[in-house]
Amino acid sequence: xxxxxxxxxxxxxxxxxxxxxxxxxxxxxxxxxxxxxxxxxxxxxxxxxxxxxxxxxxxxxxxxxxxxxxxxxxxxxxxxxxxxxxxxxxxxxxxxxxxxxxxxxxxxxxxxxxxxxxxxxxxxxxxxxxxxxxxxxxxxxxxxxxxxxxxxxxxxxx
Numbered sequence: 001x002x003x004x005x006x007x008x009x010x011x012x013x014x015x016x017x018x019x020x021x022x023x024x025x026x027x028x029x030x031x032x033x034x035x036x037x038x039x040x041x042x043x044x045x046x047x048x049x050x051x052x053x054x055x056x057x058x059x060x061x062x063x064x065x066x067x068x069x070x071x072x073x074x075x076x077x078x079x080x081x082x083x084x085x086x087x088x089x090x091x092x093x094x095x096x097x098x099x100x101x102x103x104x105x106x107x108x109x110x111x112x113x114x115x116x117x118x119x120x121x122x123x124x125x126x127x128x129x130x131x132x133x134x135x136x137x138x139x140x141x142x143x144x145x146x147x148x149x150x151x152x153x154x155x156x157x158x
Contacts, residue, residue, distance in 0.1 A: 008048075008056070010048070020056050030050070032048070034046065034048075035081075083139050084139070085106045085140070086104070089103050091153070097116045098113050098116070098133070099113070101114055113133040114130065117158075127139065127143070128154075
C-alpha cells in the first residue's frame with residue numbers, strides 16, 4: 001500500500017456526494033471515481049477526480065484500500081457505469097441494418113436496435129462493444145465463449 005493511498009479518507013456528505021479528505025485535512029466535495037480501463041481491466045487503475053477535473057489520488061491496487069472506502073468507490077462507479085454484458089444472442093429481426101437484436105444480458109433480457117455494423121467495435125481478447133440506437137453500450141466480453149447460435153448470428157455482422 002502506498003503512502004498516498006494511506007493518506008486520504010472518503011465519505012458521503014448529507015447530499016450523498018463523495019467527499020475526499022486529504023492527509024492535511026483539505027476537503028474536496030463531489031469527487032468522482034474514474035476507471036482507466038473500464039472494459040479491459042476494470043479492477044485496475046482508478047483515479048479519484050475532483051469536481052473541477054483534478055486527479056486527487058491514483059488507486060492502482062485495491063488491496064491497499066480500506067473496505068469501507070472500496071464500497072463507496074464501487075457504489076459510485078456502479079451508479080455511473082451502465083454497460084450490460086451480453087451472454088446470448090437470441091435472435092435478430094433481419095441481417096440488414098437497422099435491425100432489432102434480442103439478447104440475454106447480466107441485467108436481463110433486452111431488445112435493442114443496431115443502426116449499422118459500424119456500431120460494433122472490436123476490442124482486445126475477442127471482446128466486442130455494441131452501441132444501440134440510444135447510445136447504450138453492450139459488452140460481449142469474449143465472443144468466442146458465446147454459444148454456437150449466438151456466434152453464427154454475430155458473424156453475419158462482423
